[in-house]
Amino acid sequence: MLGVGLAIVGFAIIFSIMYKKSTIDKKIEELNNLEDEKLKAKIKAKEILERAEKESLAKSKEIEIKAKETVYQMKEEAEKEIKIAKNELLQKEGRLAKKEETLESKIEKVESRAVELEEINQNLENKKTEIEDLKKVQEETLERISEMTRNEAKEMLISKLKDDLVHETALAIREYENKLEDEKDRLSKRILSTAIGKASSEFVADATVSVVNLPNDEMKGRIIGREGRNIRTIEALTGVDIIIDDTPEAVVLSSFDGVKREVARRAIEKLINDGRIHPGKIEEVVNKSRKEIDKDIIEAGEQALLELGIPGMHMEIIKTLGKLKYRTSYGQNVLTHSIEVAKLAANLAAELGADTKLAKRAGLLHDVGKVLDHDIEASHAIIGGEFLKKFGEKPAVINAVMAHHNEVEFESVEAILVQASDAISASRPGARRETLSTYLKRLEGLEEIATSFDGVESSYAIQAGREIRIIINPEIVSDDAATKMARDIAKRIEETMQYPGQIKVTILRETRAVEYAK
Numbered sequence: 001m002l003g004v005g006l007a008i009v010g011f012a013i014i015f016s017i018m019y020k021k022s023t024i025d026k027k028i029e030e031l032n033n034l035e036d037e038k039l040k041a042k043i044k045a046k047e048i049l050e051r052a053e054k055e056s057l058a059k060s061k062e063i064e065i066k067a068k069e070t071v072y073q074m075k076e077e078a079e080k081e082i083k084i085a086k087n088e089l090l091q092k093e094g095r096l097a098k099k100e101e102t103l104e105s106k107i108e109k110v111e112s113r114a115v116e117l118e119e120i121n122q123n124l125e126n127k128k129t130e131i132e133d134l135k136k137v138q139e140e141t142l143e144r145i146s147e148m149t150r151n152e153a154k155e156m157l158i159s160k161l162k163d164d165l166v167h168e169t170a171l172a173i174r175e176y177e178n179k180l181e182d183e184k185d186r187l188s189k190r191i192l193s194t195a196i197g198k199a200s201s202e203f204v205a206d207a208t209v210s211v212v213n214l215p216n217d218e219m220k221g222r223i224i225g226r227e228g229r230n231i232r233t234i235e236a237l238t239g240v241d242i243i244i245d246d247t248p249e250a251v252v253l254s255s256f257d258g259v260k261r262e263v264a265r266r267a268i269e270k271l272i273n274d275g276r277i278h279p280g281k282i283e284e285v286v287n288k289s290r291k292e293i294d295k296d297i298i299e300a301g302e303q304a305l306l307e308l309g310i311p312g313m314h315m316e317i318i319k320t321l322g323k324l325k326y327r328t329s330y331g332q333n334v335l336t337h338s339i340e341v342a343k344l345a346a347n348l349a350a351e352l353g354a355d356t357k358l359a360k361r362a363g364l365l366h367d368v369g370k371v372l373d374h375d376i377e378a379s380h381a382i383i384g385g386e387f388l389k390k391f392g393e394k395p396a397v398i399n400a401v402m403a404h405h406n407e408v409e410f411e412s413v414e415a416i417l418v419q420a421s422d423a424i425s426a427s428r429p430g431a432r433r434e435t436l437s438t439y440l441k442r443l444e445g446l447e448e449i450a451t452s453f454d455g456v457e458s459s460y461a462i463q464a465g466r467e468i469r470i471i472i473n474p475e476i477v478s479d480d481a482a483t484k485m486a487r488d489i490a491k492r493i494e495e496t497m498q499y500p501g502q503i504k505v506t507i508l509r510e511t512r513a514v515e516y517a518k
Helices: 002-146 150-198 217-225 226-238 260-275 279-308 317-324 333-353 356-365 380-390 395-403 413-427 435-451 481-498
Strands: 210-215 241-243 250-254 457-463 468-471 503-508
Touching: 210 217, 210 260, 217 260, 217 317, 226 241, 226 279, 226 481, 250 260, 250 395, 260 279, 260 317, 260 435, 279 333, 279 356, 317 356, 317 380, 333 356, 356 395, 356 413, 356 435, 380 395, 395 413, 413 457, 435 457, 435 468, 468 481, 481 503
Parallel strands: 468 503
Antiparallel strands: 210 250, 241 250, 457 468
């Protein structure tokens, strides 16, 4: 039994050894297969690299050939352009030579003419001396015949001349005004109608208040908040007065600063839509609305430049220009007005052959000082000019801005055109609105100016302040003096008052003789 057991154990060991050997042989075979595959992969990779190198060499040669062809073509074009430029230079040299010959001949003529004029002047001096001697003899003869001294005759003559001068002045004014009126109508109608027709634009009327519609009247209480904390927070953060009255489902925002008013309006609308109204949320929404408005301001400024085709302007000027969107003057949106003035000025400049780009740029910027004049005691024209000077605007643009209300002298035609365009835009029917107090003060001012002249009995501002009719004393003021008075009153109004459009001055003089038959 022991021998059988040992035999079994021996067979088991032998079988185990044979099994392990076969397993080892299989792994060796697998390793050999992996080595073959690795070798094949290396060979394939080498082939791919060789193929890629060949393709890259071919493409680089192709690119090099194309580049050489391009260089050759550019060289030919450059040679053609140089040849054309040389021909043009030769032609210009020929024309210049001809002009030099013409100028030399003209200079010779001028010199000969100057010699002739010198001789004529000498003859005139001699004649003048003879006339002076003759005049003295005549004066002595006249004094002896008239039995009057020279001073007495002079005073009598001056007195007569004064009366004649008033008459002649009145006639001259009438004649000049008639001629000027005809010529002005003919030219101005053509130029202005052409310019205004080209510059048609939309008009937006704004006010100093904004109305926010509410979904219901309960929302008023939520806006006010407990003990008024919400409304006080909104007013403190925005600087706008919130008026909550009996108007159903609406609150009114009041402020002269259009930017602040718009921030408050947007913030309240966001709070209403969100539904959460408390001081923390109010501060968050106001800050968000203020950022949106800042972005809108820049976009408004850039849009104005894009609409007018004006390039190259400092960002601070663009921001200030954008703020005009939220500023009004006599109910007229200032940015819309500025764009309209720019278009009118450019069109007038084109009609008159002036610099259209300068006129357009100055017209757009002429009222930029209106958003800067809250804390500075000066007119918006001067403030705007000083502001533009800080950011490197052209002197011609600065002068046009500062001169458009006659506070500095005009230095260019374009500056005058900007002032004219400003007046056209402001006087357009419906462009501006006046408060009742301002309107009444303007009428009172017109009547005060008229009654300040000697000989005026009464004056009446009519046609909404577009005309002033003056009744004068016929015993004090003659017909000729009335014509001159009308001119003086109109000039005084121009110098002392600001008004849209024009004001007609009409003087009425009447002599009545009354008698009763008994």
